[in-house]
Structures are given as C-alpha cells and as structure tokens.
Amino acid sequence: MGANTVINDDPTLTPRYVKAVRNPPIRVVIDGKMRTPLTAKVVTNKEAPTIIVTTEQADRSKITQLMNMGVEVWVMGKERVNLKDVLERLFTEKGVKRVLVEGGGHLNWELIKEGGLVDEIRLTVSPYVFGAGTSFIEGEGYPTTMEGPRLRLKSINVCECGQEVIINYIVERCCSSI
Numbered sequence: 001m002g003a004n005t006v007i008n009d010d011p012t013l014t015p016r017y018v019k020a021v022r023n024p025p026i027r028v029v030i031d032g033k034m035r036t037p038l039t040a041k042v043v044t045n046k047e048a049p050t051i052i053v054t055t056e057q058a059d060r061s062k063i064t065q066l067m068n069m070g071v072e073v074w075v076m077g078k079e080r081v082n083l084k085d086v087l088e089r090l091f092t093e094k095g096v097k098r099v100l101v102e103g104g105g106h107l108n109w110e111l112i113k114e115g116g117l118v119d120e121i122r123l124t125v126s127p128y129v130f131g132a133g134t135s136f137i138e139g140e141g142y143p144t145t146m147e148g149p150r151l152r153l154k155s156i157n158v159c160e161c162g163q164e165v166i167i168n169y170i171v172e173r174c175c176s177s178i
C-alpha cells in the first residue's frame with residue numbers, strides 16, 4: 001500500500017477472516033519520502049514481515065531506525081520508486097508471484113498508468129457512505145475511457161456477511177504509458 005494509507009488508517013495489514021495461512025504475506029509499503037511513522041502497526045506488529053520501499057529522499061537515520069526495528073528497507077530511485085522494478089525485485093529476491101495492492105488511490109493510479117502491471121481489479125462495494133477524497137483512482141487519471149485499460153467482468157460475489165459485493169474485473173488491454 002501507499003504511504004498515505006499507512007499514515008491515515010494505520011492498518012495491521014495481516015490476513016483476517018481466512019482459516020489457515022501458512023506464511024503470512026509480506027507487507028510492502030511504497031513510501032518515497034519515508035513518512036511511515038515508527039509507531040505504525042506495519043512496523044511494530046511482527047506477525048508478518050514488512051518491506052518499505054523508498055528513495056534517496058528518505059532520511060538516513062530513519063532508515064536505520066526502521067531497520068533496527070526489523071523492517072527491511074529498499075532504496076530504489078532518486079525521487080520516485082519505479083514500481084515495475086519493485087515487482088521484479090519482489091519476484092527475484094522473495095519469490096513473490098502475486099501481489100494484492102490495497103491502495104490508496106494514488107498508488108492504484110501509479111500502477112495502472114504504467115500499463116501491464118495490473119492483471120485484475122477487485123472492487124468491493126460496502127454499505128458505507130463516504131465523502132470526497134476516497135476514490136479508487138486519484139491523481140491525473142484518464143481524460144476519456146479510450147485511454148484507460150479495458151476491463152472484462154470475471155465474477156461477482158457476495159461476501160459471507162451478506163453485506164458486501166465483490167466485483168472482479170480482468171484487465172484485458174493496457175493503456176500505453178503516460
């Protein structure tokens with residue numbers, strides 16, 4: 001997930017509502033300026049490993065502090081993290097074959113705009129009403145539907161609680177990089 005989601009929501013980001021997970025998934029935070037608080041649950045909670053991917057903009061002493069707290073820190077890029085490089089490194093160094101991106105909207109946009117990095121989009125409709133600033137995609141976005149990826153509906157499921165609908169789309173055609 002992106003740095004703002006860590007800062008605003010402070011999620012533990014561990015699996016819940018599933019019966020057996022042998023190896024908890026690695027938590028990965030994309031945080032260009034290393035704004036993740038030392039008190040964030042992804043740092044203090046030890047139920048799963050955490051990697052924070054940052055850039056040369058990050059404060060060196062904070063990197064050291066986080067590493068001393070057991071967090072793996074990857075410095076990748078001068079000002080921005082190249083997300084394709086992150087996915088490749090996750091595969092080659094950690095054997096990661098599947099990544100679930102939990103947002104927020106800015107990180108979602110950064111991945112989608114690259115083209116070819118996103119295979120599926122899962123939208124969950126929940127019975128809550130929010131205000132502005134909680135969009136699935138934030139940032140620049142596409143001027144028309146023609147520029148964006150084409151999505152094909154794969155499945156619609158109602159979650160066990162009976163209150164949420166999960167809509168699963170396959171990304172069929174990727175936009176060209178913007």
Ligand SMILES: NC(=O)c1ccc[n+]([C@@H]2O[C@H](COP(=O)([O-])OP(=O)(O)OC[C@H]3O[C@@H](n4cnc5c(N)ncnc54)[C@H](OP(=O)(O)O)[C@@H]3O)[C@@H](O)[C@H]2O)c1
Nearest residue numbers: 002003004005008030032033080081102103104105106107
């Ligand atoms: N409804 C849901 O399921 C759901 C899920 C997740 C989040 N959310 C909501 O979304 C909100 C946050 O969303 P958001 O769009 O503001 O933020 P976000 O996507 O969580 O984080 C964006 C930040 O991540 C860093 N980042 C992203 N891509 C980067 C890159 N390529 N290189 C370097 N840094 C990168 C940047 O930090 P810097 O600006 O410091 O460089 C950027 O500002 C939260 O308040 C949360 O409640 C909702």
